[in-house]
Every structure is written in structure tokens, then in C-alpha cells.
Amino acid sequence: MLPEKEQQRIIEQPEQLIEAIQQLVVRGAPAIGVAAAYGLCLAIRGCKDIDTVRSRFREALPALRSARPTAVNLQHMVDRMADLESSAECEHLDGAALKERLLSEARAIDEQDQQCCQAIGESGASLIADGATVLTHCNAGALATAGTGTALSVLYEAWKQGKRFQVLAGETRPLLQGSRLTAWELHKNGIPVEVICDGAAGSFFYNGEIDVVITGSDRVAANGDAANKIGTYTIASLAKAHQVPFYIAAPSTSFDLSIASGDEIPIEQRSADEIWSPTSQQQPPEGIGHRNPAFDVTPASHIAGWITEVGILHPPFEEIRR
Helix, strand or coil: CCCCCCCCCCCCCHHHHHHHHHCCCCCCHHHHHHHHHHHHHHHCCCCCCHHHHHHHHHHHHHHHHCCCCCCHHHHHHHHHHHHHHCCHHHCCCCHHHHHHHHHHHHHHHHHHHHHHHHHHHHHHHHHCCCCCEEEECCCCEHHHCCCCECHHHHHHHHHHCCCCCEEEEECCCCCCHHHHHHHHHHHHCCCCEEEECHHHHHHHHHCCCCCEEEECCCEEECCCCEEEECCHHHHHHHHHHCCCCEEEECCHHHEECCCCCHHHCCCCECCCHHHHHHHCCCCCCCCCCCCCECEEEECHHHCCEEEECCEEECCCCHHHHC
């Protein structure tokens, strides 16, 4: 509904949460990970005896874990909750105590993501020079996390430090998260922002109007390849061609060190409706097919650094393997 209308939605059942994740009511890799942890608590909220608590909890795991395939935070947080439920710590708890312990863990996941956002901002603020023009793509702000964001947290922290700069927000077709969400967010926080069409980015690079690019990521492979909203690879390629540094901002929970490269990252395919409905365009001629990948993969060779809660890192990411 943004930017025309702000509305809070109350989620009371895990099925409602899954629908909200799939419909992008809840979106952004960190945000859906936090939401899924709370969703598991919703699944057991009305249960009392320990057997029912455990069975309902375990029944909810597969559907929540697979609600969206690309963002690895979702899987990490569901697995973290599952590991706790089956741990020795929880082995002898009764139903009420187990529910409380799981809720405490979901709240800890929430709080940790907020802290990560702040730390990512502090890690990356030095990359923003006073008077710079920053290009970002999609939305990696407070709407995509439990805190102030990943890529946008860098901008917020730099602004707080007194730096003054201009942001270009790529519109981010097909759902326009850049023009509808990022621009709205930055404007509300007093940071100068202009929206550009995705296809115009090359012109801005060519004219020397972009100093640095920072985006988020939904999954980073062990070699540094990073999946982010479709169109990111195009921007990263333009940045590389024009010798403009391109950075990924992501918490350690978005790193999937179990996969060697971006070739192993599953890319979500979404509905044709998303291509046409956001801009009220006419449908294509009858019989024309569509392809609507939600993400693409930017190779590590195009990325100047990975901004995380423990600093600006480079493969093999030893700092988050510990």
C-alpha cells in the first residue's frame, strides 16, 4: 500500500504469516527471518500440554522454512528455533515453560537483528563521503529488517555523523520497491533522494554522477557471490565498468557458507501479474509467456566489500565462520 497508505497488519496464525511473506507484506531477508521465529511461537500459542506443543511446533517448521526460497535468513532462523526445541536445554520442560523459552528465543532473534542493523551502519558509514551521490537498489531499510536496515543503515549512520549526500534510488521493477519504499523511507528521515528508472542507471554512471553503490543481499555464498533483487547484477556490472565501488550490506545471518558459489542459490520465480499490475499497464498480447525472476546473482568479482555487523569483510569470511 505504500507510499499512499500506511497500515499495520496483525498476524495471529502461522498460516497468515506464510501468506504475508509470500505476498511481500513482510519482505526483506532479515525481516522474514525474524517474522518466522515469531510465527513458530504463534503455532503453539494455544497449546498447553507438552506433547501438543512439540507436535504443533514441528508441524509448522516445513511450511515456514519454505515460504520463500532465496533469502537464507528465513531458513537460518527457523533452524535456530528448531535446534532449540530439540536441545538438551528444553528436553525436560513442560508445555508452558517450553513455549516461554521459544518466545524468549524469538525475541532474542528480533533484538539481535536490530543490533546487527546498527552495527552494519557503523561499519559502513566511512564509505560515504561528504557530498557524495549514492545509488541503491530495491529496499534494504527498516521495512526489510527488525531495525534500521542494512544498506540504508549505512546511510542513516553517515547522515547522523554529519555527512551530507544525495541518494539515487533505482525504481526496482517490477514491484517498484525502490520508488515506493526506499524513497519513502529516506524522505521520511530527511535524506535527499531522487528516483531514477532502472534503465537510466547507465547514463548516470557514464556522466560520472555516482560515487558509490550500496545494496542489501538475501544470500551470500562462501565465495562472496551475492543474490539480491533482480537488476542488481546489471548495476554492479555498470559500477565495475565505470570503476565505481559496489558494496553489499548484509548481516552474518544472510551468509550461506554451506554453498560454494552463487550458482547454488535458488532463484525465486514469481507471477506475471507483478510485471503488469504495479504500473497499470496493458497486458501483453494473448499467448505471450513471461519470466519474472525475483533475484539475480552478482559475482564476488564485482563487489568491493561486504559490510557486516563485524566490519567490512572479504572472502573467505573467517570473521563469521568462528
